[in-house]
Amino acid sequence: MTSFVLSRVEDGIGFLTLNDPDRLNPVTFERIAQINTAAREMSARDDVRVVVVTGAGRSFCAGADLAGEDTFLTDDSPPASGSVVAAPGLWTLTAMPQPVIAMINGPAVGYGLELALQADIRVAGASARIGHPAAKLGAITDTGAATWLLPRLVGPGVAAEILFSGQLYDAEAALRMRLVNHVVPDAELSAFTTELAATIAANSPWAVRTTKRLLFNALEDTSRGAVLEQYLHVNDGDPDYDPSVHLARFRRR
Structure with a gap:
């Protein structure tokens, strides 16, 4: 079985890449477990000073794989196992001891938004689209990141609008809402994020x-x-x- 998460390390920077580009990197509970395992393994590496999380192709993460049966919308879906890395923190990326940058290279929807929220810093490409459509599906967010981390990032009023409306916001709107730290042209996204990661990695x-x-x-x-x-x-x-x-x-x- 091909791994959903690709891991590599270059010059002290660890990269975790969600890898189903043809389908915009959707997640299932099994795939979330793979993300957690890859994060746990990266956390244990002393040679990794900064971690960059992104998606392959033209998407960060399109959210739950609604075409499958292993999603939060099914009655018999199990809870995601191993959701916390063995370190302080409640979510996969907040629990990593290294600082984490989410490189948002396209849609970050639903779980994709919640994964990006767990990062310490978010850099978006101009084509990024960010939001959480749970309310449109008759559901609520399922990791808690959107109801705890999001209001602390953007304020309770903006968080309420994002979650109540279920809308997708473009990169510039996300920047105005303080959802992301930077917006850069798609062609410059990788270089900009890697340079930022290298700046952090050079410190203690x-x-x-x-x-x-x-x-x-x-x-x-x-x-x-x-x-x-x-x-x-x-x-x-x-x-x-x-x-x-x-x-x-x-x-x-």
């Missing part, structure tokens, strides 16, 4: 991973608790990282 892995955990934990912590947790880590430092290359820019010549 410990600092970046610790900051990711602090950012996520702060979403549900009090300000006092967030400051305390940061205080507990601030003096740990990264014994394997040499910041001299960056510090040199600030030294007098």
Whole structure:
């Protein structure tokens, strides 16, 4: 059986690519389990400093495979197993210790939107279309990412409009709504995202991973608790990282 998720690592950047381009990369419960397994394996690699998640062809992920029987719309569908990677966090990508960039190269619909929401950063190509049509199908979101992460990203009012309407939004609208960080021409999407990932990968892995955990934990912590947790880590430092290359820019010549 051909794997639905392709994994590769280049120069400290891990790439997870959903791979059914002819059908716009739809998911089933079995395919979600493959995503979770691939993410778990990538999480365990010390040589991976940043992860980029994308889809093959002209789509990020078109959502549930409604042509099959293994979807949330069937009465006998099992819950997705292994939905949490063995690390802090509630969802597959938030649980990864490395920062994750969603490279949205086309439709990110339903589960595709929820997967992108789990990433720390979202970069969209100009042809991206983003939304969640669950309400049009008489259903609700099934991972919780859209009802917990989405309002924290765009605000409760915008999140309500996205979920209640079931509409698809183009890339520029998604940028105005703060659904994505950047919109770039499709032809430049891969290069732009890889350059951003390389910029992050050049920094201290410990600092970046610790900051990711602090950012996520702060979403549900009090300000006092967030400051305390940061205080507990601030003096740990990264014994394997040499910041001299960056510090040199600030030294007098």
